Amino acid sequence: MQITLNNKIEVFPNETLTIKEILELKKFTYPKLIVKLNDVIIEKEDFDSTFVKEGDNLMILHLLAGG
């Protein structure tokens, strides 16, 4: 599938993936994230039950760090 991830085109070999799977594939291990799928906020407890499909717009915003 081809999706827009953080304003960039991203292609995955799978037809669909959960948000949790995308986080794992991208090695997005930072804990302070805001996830929006097609402009809808997805709560952390729903990451493994929310599926991303062809054409979706996924935002995974990493909040600031660094003192």
Place this chain on the structure above:
Amino acid sequence: MKNVHELKAKEKKLTEWSYVWHPIERGYNNRTLYVNVGTLEIKEKPVSQQMKEKFVGGKGFGLRLLWDATTPTTKWNDPENEIIISPGPIGGITQYSGAGKSLVVSLSPQTDSVMDSNVGGFFGPFMKFAGFDALEIQGKSDKDIIIYIDAINHKVEIFEDPGFSTDSHILGEELTEYFANDPKEAKNIGIVSTGAAADNSLIGMLNFTFWDVKRKKIRLKQAGRGGIGTVFRDKKIKAIVAKIDGVKPNLNNVADMEKITVPGRDYAKEMAEYDDIQNQMRKKGTANIVNVMSDYDLLPTHNFKFGSHKDAYKIHSDILRDKYFTQGINDACWIGCAMQCAKGVDDFIPKTGPYKGQKVIVDGPEYETAAGLGANLGIFDYDAIIEQNFYCDTYGICTITWGTIVAFLMECYENGIINKEITGGLELNFGNIPAALELLHQCASGEGFGKIAGMGVRKIKQYLIENYNADPNFLNDIAMENKGLEYSQYVSKESLAQQGGYAMTNKGPQHDEAWLIFMDMVNNQIPTFENKADALHWFPMFRTWFGLQGLCKIVWNDIIPPDNKFEKEPHKIPKHVRNYLSVWEGVTGIPMTEEELIRQSERVYNFQRIFNIRRGYGLRKHDAQPYRAAGPVTVEEYESRAERYDGQLKELIGVNPEGKTTEEKIKILRKYREEQYEKLLDAVYERRGWNKNGVPTIEHLKKIGMDLPELIEVVAPLQ
């Protein structure tokens, strides 16, 4: 430890000055303390209304006082140079987290320009409670001295060092026992000191103590950057001590306590509820991001060549939490801070050096220390990292600076630029723990190749070029310094905004002005030059504000409120920004907006830029970065991430990488990245109200209320 009774018997007071104490008024004492350690003059100076309006406090006061005390040609070791310590108007409150910071300002032996370094611990607030908004130290003593601010008897004394130990972890204990009439008074004593390395290098730092009530030991926080510890010892100051009669709830006599306590309690609740599922600051401190940085290819490895390493799992932050850091203890470096991130390793036993075999407490490692003394040196062993951390602290060496110096030397060694003959037998390969520790001990004692290391990266680079015919182009590419200060520990190659966040800083590349890597590289939130310029305006200005107030930046964004995701600009953590507006008004009684907050910082930020210009720096050419900060210098680096770089050649530059040698591809990528950086400078300068040469325009200075005659005189010829 020395016998304190014997030391007291030898005490020789050189001078004493008494003052009339009066309560702080809404965060300000409205006077500063001037101490000349050469002439032994001690006096107070009034703080004018204009000083408060234009410079606020903290770094602002430090810069103003230093400007007035020095000329454009004053050198770091001239008697005229000063060390100024100032917390700021909010500093010392205990009802909102992270309010115990001080800013230390001086002319740096490393950069030959203005340095500022922020630090926690007790001294800053105690000095303020003693009656002064800043301590200004000038002159040079001809003998080792102690400066003692006695807030109980309202006296300032200078006396000869009767023979205290030199290194901070012992000196702090001795001074605490010396000044505490009984053990209960230990919590009322704040100390500034350094260590042996400050006598023998240009990279000395300052330790500020805080008394750990639970452990009944002194702890150390560091004003690390830029060699201010070296200035301290050049003035022959052994320590500065402030003693008060106790911290009470409202020593700042704030205007409206509820405006502080309401957000303060709310913030503490956030920490209690969410820290464990967010960063675990209370369990891991700032080192919680070691593994995160490795996952995102941002953990500096082998002198910033790479952002990760196959052995990085060996320094995962879980190991610090589970094996090293003492848990279940309040590790706040100032009273009332709910973040409690000043983690410590108890009963650590060094395997080398003068304290070999002794049980010591180690403050940290924080993230920068773990990255700088670990991955960047190819060392993936916490025992070795913690031992270096301990010795850096007690010797008075900044761990960030030292990590970047040793990483540079190791790359030079592996490239044959230096060898065993030059290093005195040290095999400075990446990962060589005994060699890294030996170099550290040599630096502290001013012996062997450690003496060279203690000059800092810029001067080492010049030394190698002049004495060993080293290739200046290669050294300039891999020497991770800008303005003479060593980079702190993040890989900025894939974030153009962070490249600016480092190299456009006023004092040199420290992440305390801006940390934009996630916004830029991962989130792709600031794709255009205009976006990046906006970020490189707002974030450095917002972060500057903490250093004017006596506040800790970590508290702002290292815990996220649950409803932050619904905010329009969630990356600014707007609820916490609103907290700060309330806390400011609560302390001073003056309403504050986000716009005015940024404006307060802009005034001081531009003043510091012009201070640099006054000293012959602060122009566009001084914002240049080493290419290692922007892209792959070597074939090894390029080929380690060839897929990424080849992709960029195709997608960003429109060049087909096929059939090209790696050297050819490096050249093309470099040209592109260097052009991007120049465009970034243009965009940011315009956003900041500066001309193409990085000089604040007179029009902009008028707009922000900083068209002071002395500033106009400096910038007018450069318009």
